[in-house]
Amino acid sequence: MQTVVLTGASRGIGHATAKLFTQNGWRVITCARTEVPDLCPFTQKNQDHFIIDFSSPDAVNSGLERLRLLLKDEPLHALVNNAGISPKFEDGSRLDTFTTEGSVWEEVLQVNLLAPAAFTRALATSLKNGKGAVVNVTSIAGTRVHKFAGPAYAASKAALSALTREQASDLGKFGVRVNSVSPGEISTGMLSPSTEAEMLEVIPMRRIGTVEEVAATILFLCSGSASYINGTEIEINGGQHV
Numbered sequence: 001m002q003t004v005v006l007t008g009a010s011r012g013i014g015h016a017t018a019k020l021f022t023q024n025g026w027r028v029i030t031c032a033r034t035e036v037p038d039l040c041p042f043t044q045k046n047q048d049h050f051i052i053d054f055s056s057p058d059a060v061n062s063g064l065e066r067l068r069l070l071l072k073d074e075p076l077h078a079l080v081n082n083a084g085i086s087p088k089f090e091d092g093s094r095l096d097t098f099t100t101e102g103s104v105w106e107e108v109l110q111v112n113l114l115a116p117a118a119f120t121r122a123l124a125t126s127l128k129n130g131k132g133a134v135v136n137v138t139s140i141a142g143t144r145v146h147k148f149a150g151p152a153y154a155a156s157k158a159a160l161s162a163l164t165r166e167q168a169s170d171l172g173k174f175g176v177r178v179n180s181v182s183p184g185e186i187s188t189g190m191l192s193p194s195t196e197a198e199m200l201e202v203i204p205m206r207r208i209g210t211v212e213e214v215a216a217t218i219l220f221l222c223s224g225s226a227s228y229i230n231g232t233e234i235e236i237n238g239g240q241h242v
């Protein structure tokens with residue numbers, strides 16, 4: 001059985017990814033701030049779920065210690081760095097250069113960039129032993145100004161894309177591939193209430209994406225079908241960059 005560590009598994013893209021990997025026979029080790037709901041069938045065992053608040057460097061370090069004790073350097077076949085935050089005003093409007101406070105910058109960079117970097121570093125031995133694949137979930141906002149996502153989010157995702165290239169270079173020689181998926185607007189709780197209505201005009205496919213479409217691309221990148229794909233980023237945005 002192949003094993004994946006998946007962050008941000010409780011909702012949205014992460015939950016759909018946990019479901020898809022489980023359906024494809026993988027053991028899915030999950031992380032989030034919250035417990036697994038009693039009825040959730042997509043985490044096989046409670047011991048495979050880790051409650052970690054990524055906004056705390058100490059919590060990330062102690063969570064990774066616990067995770068490594070569970071894995072014992074056994075082969076890990078995939079790591080999906082999916083957990084992320086995109087702070088906005090309460091009405092869903094954009095925090096811009098003037099309104100993004102220092103504490104927001106710190107939290108966003110910690111959750112969206114430093115935690116994924118720590119995960120890949122801490123699990124590198126298991127990934128080498130499994131000739132595994134890492135998928136970092138970046139964003140369309142990492143390459144262009146977005147109507148709803150602000151500068152801290154954009155900078156964190158642009159940096160995560162750069163980190164993907166660096167990790168692909170460093171880990172490729174060990175048979176570990178590192179890639180990103182860069183979603184556009186995907187129907188999850190992260191979207192602002194008016195995102196769909198306001199963005200459809202600029203999306204050639206005239207619809208927002210589904211969590212299942214992102215999960216399928218992540219599974220592909222972790223599969224043998226992607227065995228020579230390393231250091232790249234797949235855009236999942238209905239053609240917005242045309």
Ligand SMILES: NC(=O)c1ccc[n+]([C@@H]2O[C@H](COP(=O)([O-])OP(=O)(O)OC[C@H]3O[C@@H](n4cnc5c(N)ncnc54)[C@H](OP(=O)(O)O)[C@@H]3O)[C@@H](O)[C@H]2O)c1
Nearest residue numbers: 008010011012013032033034054083084139185186188190
């Ligand atoms: N939806 C989109 O349109 C879109 C577009 C581009 C990129 N993305 C990226 O896709 C990824 C998933 O987004 P989503 O739309 O599925 O978001 P979501 O529905 O808001 O889910 C976010 C996930 O991240 C976890 N998370 C948030 N803060 C955390 C923290 N401090 N510590 C640990 N876990 C935390 C949440 O778990 P708990 O709250 O249970 O802890 C949840 O599982 C993110 O990296 C996001 O930036 C999304």
